[in-house]
Amino acid sequence: MLALLIRDLRISVRAGGGFGLGLGFFLIICILVPLGVGPEREVLAPAAPGILWVGALLACLLSLDRIFALDHEDGSLDLLATAPLPLEAVAFIKALVHWMTTGLPLVLISPLLGVLLHLPDAAMGWLMLSLLLGTPALSVIGAFGAALTVGLRRGGLLLSLLVLPLYMPTLIFGAEVIRRGALGMDVSTPLALLAGISLGSVALLPFAAAAALRINLR
């Protein structure tokens, strides 16, 4: 398991693996929106939680199809399927790598982008916490979607159509945490629900992803 984790991490960091691509995309969205809606603080500050979360969502989406596609093309996914390691664990590791290379960097640079969008200082901590809790769910749900569409030739567009509706609850609770945090309200309810979605997804979706992979490799 650890060997697979290290191998995948190395591949994604090296050789145009798309590392940093998501970050750049996230940054561009956070610049495009103010250019579109205007620079006024009164407009940007209330919208900032939503913009940041939608940006994170789309940045995650961007690198989803790489989760299994490369391994499927060169046949190493077939090897992994016959390896002693259960396919559920493979799916989990793949999602974990996706999170470490996409979700975690997003969490780390999000305060900078929060400043760009005039997010109140009080909400910065909640921004990082909500992204930290929510992005694992995005990665696991995304890995499930990638597993469903791995055998398809034109899977990319379909993948976003399938995955984005599944992202909606995470988005709602994640943005709500920041919004309430910015207003100084109690955030425990959306925070608990967000954590619940993440934990539930991480616990259950690798099984669904593995089932989908088995069907696709049949």
Added chain:
Amino acid sequence: MSLWDYANPRKFMETSAKVLPLIWTLAGLCLTIGLIWGFFFTPDDYKQGSTVRIIYLHVPAAMMAINAWVMMLVASLIWLIRRHHVSALAARAAAPAGMVFTLIALATGAFWGQPMWGTWWEWDPRLTAFLILFLFYIGYIAFWQAIEDPDTAADLTGILCLVGSVFAVLSRYAVNFWNQGLHQGASLSLDKQENVSDVFWYPLLVCIAGFVLLFFALVLTRTRTEIRMRRIRALEARERLV
């Protein structure tokens, strides 16, 4: 005579050919009676005026939009667990019907909301949840069409339907939490007297029966078409071999 007998496509074709004309007729009859009754022979509501007549399309369509998804979920489960081929095709057949019902509920709701709430669209939990349901239908249908091998398609869409159902329910509660509603409570419940008076209730019942029957007729007809499509594929594959 059990559900499992109909896993044999030929048996299904025989039986459905017998009952389909009856179901189509009954559906047409119920819808005609219910809608004409509702449109021409019911009084105006004291608050909503004549717009109350929209209920005869809106409520049954909304009900069946959700029920169609539930039916797809059950059919997918039966396929995944017992490899009941006709069941997988029935799930596929139900999706377009469910999608159109969702669209009808959204459209009639918009026409009703315009004079009543003063807006075509409001980000109300029920409305938002229906829009999300619509997206789920689109994704499901597109996924079926994208996969070439029929058994793989049935398996993968079945899994999608399962996971999607969980997230659809989650979304429903999430949007509830996200925004307080403008939409009135359910029009139908066991203590119906509180919500809808008898004058509106009986034609509504007939309309609901009509929509249910129409849904069954559509699903059976579309399932028959899917079975024939499979047979065409099989025969064409054999032709290429010879």
Added chain:
Amino acid sequence: MIPDLGKYAFAVLASYGSGLGLLIALVVATVLRGRKVRHRLEAIEKRQGRTNG
């Protein structure tokens, strides 16, 4: 014969129009596709000289 719909005539008529229109479109599409597929199947079966077996 048409009841007095008052000032909401547009809303009611548009709802019935769009709702019935969508329903009819769905039914017509279903029946037409069913018919097309049935004819295709019949043609193939005739070509292969066997019936429903």
